[in-house]
Amino acid sequence: KLCAVRxxxxxxxAVMCCCGPCAMYRRSAFVLLLDQYETQLYRGxxxxxxxxxxxxxxxxxxxxxxxxxxxxxxxxxxxxxxxxYLRQQLRWARxxxxxxxxxxxxxxxxxWYLTLDVVGQNAGPLLLALxxxxxxxxxxxxxxxxWWTIGxxxxxxxxxxxxxxxxxxxxxxxxxSLHTLVNVFLLLPVKxxxxxxLSNSDWLSR
Numbered sequence: 634k635l636c637a638v639r640x641x642x643x644x645x646x647a648v649m650c651c652c653g654p655c656a657m658y659r660r661s662a663f664v665l666l667l668d669q670y671e672t673q674l675y676r677g678x679x680x681x682x683x684x685x686x687x688x689x690x691x692x693x694x695x696x697x698x699x700x701x702x703x704x705x706x707x708x709x710x711x712x713x714x715x716x717x718y719l720r721q722q723l724r725w726a727r728x729x730x731x732x733x734x735x736x737x738x739x740x741x742x743x744x745w746y747l748t749l750d751v752v753g754q755n756a757g758p759l760l761l762a763l764x765x766x767x768x769x770x771x772x773x774x775x776x777x778x779x780w781w782t783i784g785x786x787x788x789x790x791x792x793x794x795x796x797x798x799x800x801x802x803x804x805x806x807x808x809x810s811l812h813t814l815v816n817v818f819l820l821l822p823v824k825x826x827x828x829x830x831l832s833n834s835d836w837l838s839r
Contacts, residue, residue, distance in 0.1 A: 645744050646698030649736070649751065653685035654709035658692070666691045675731055680834050686728050690736040719823055726827035729754065758824050761786070765817055786813065 651658075663670075666688070673680045673687050680687075689699055712718040733755055740748045764786060768779035790810045798806035 645747055646700060647693060647743060647747055648699040648701050649689060650686040651689045651699055655707040656685060662692060662697050666695060676832050678832065678834055686732045690732050693739050722820055722823050723827050726824045727831055730828055730831055758821060762821050765821065
């Protein structure tokens with residue numbers, strides 16, 4: 634899924650986040666931006682997570698292209714437990730919210746598709762959260778099960794995963810729809826907490 638998203642942005646030379654373990658930069662470009670990169674601040678405080686997204690934004694702001702190379706192979710370490718996974722998602726959520734604000738000026742000169750992607754990446758969780766809250770309110774106040782909300786979220790999830798399965802020619806992508814339960818009950822609260830604690834720069838993993 635992430636590869637497909639980055640591959641689509643390759644057409645515009647503007648991959649919006651070059652993931653740390655999978656990214657390579659031209660040395661001359663990196664040296665040019667090193668001072669800005671090393672002094673990353675948020676509201677006057679040092680910020681030392683989400684540096685991959687931040688560096689990507691700096692590169693694009695300086696006029697460089699960021700590309701996706703499908704033939705590249707990289708290895709990284711992933712969380713091996715739920716607690717570590719949620720801490721990772723908390724860091725990522727804070728980074729996304731922070732650096733989206735820093736990169737908004739880039740959207741003026743970019744293709745509408747990239748603007749739509751950035752808006753969707755940030756507005757999507759908000760709309761999902763509002764839908765969940767509306768469903769919970771209906772259940773609490775009216776005592777009725779919000780089947781319309783459940784059906785809408787479920788249908789959109791299946792459609793999205795179905796398209797991915799069709800394009801990849803792999804039926805297993807339909808199973809990714811089960812991730813919606815993780816998203817609703819675990820990741821949405823994490824993202825809400827991240828939005829309320831953007832000034833917290835704890836790394837959380839050491």
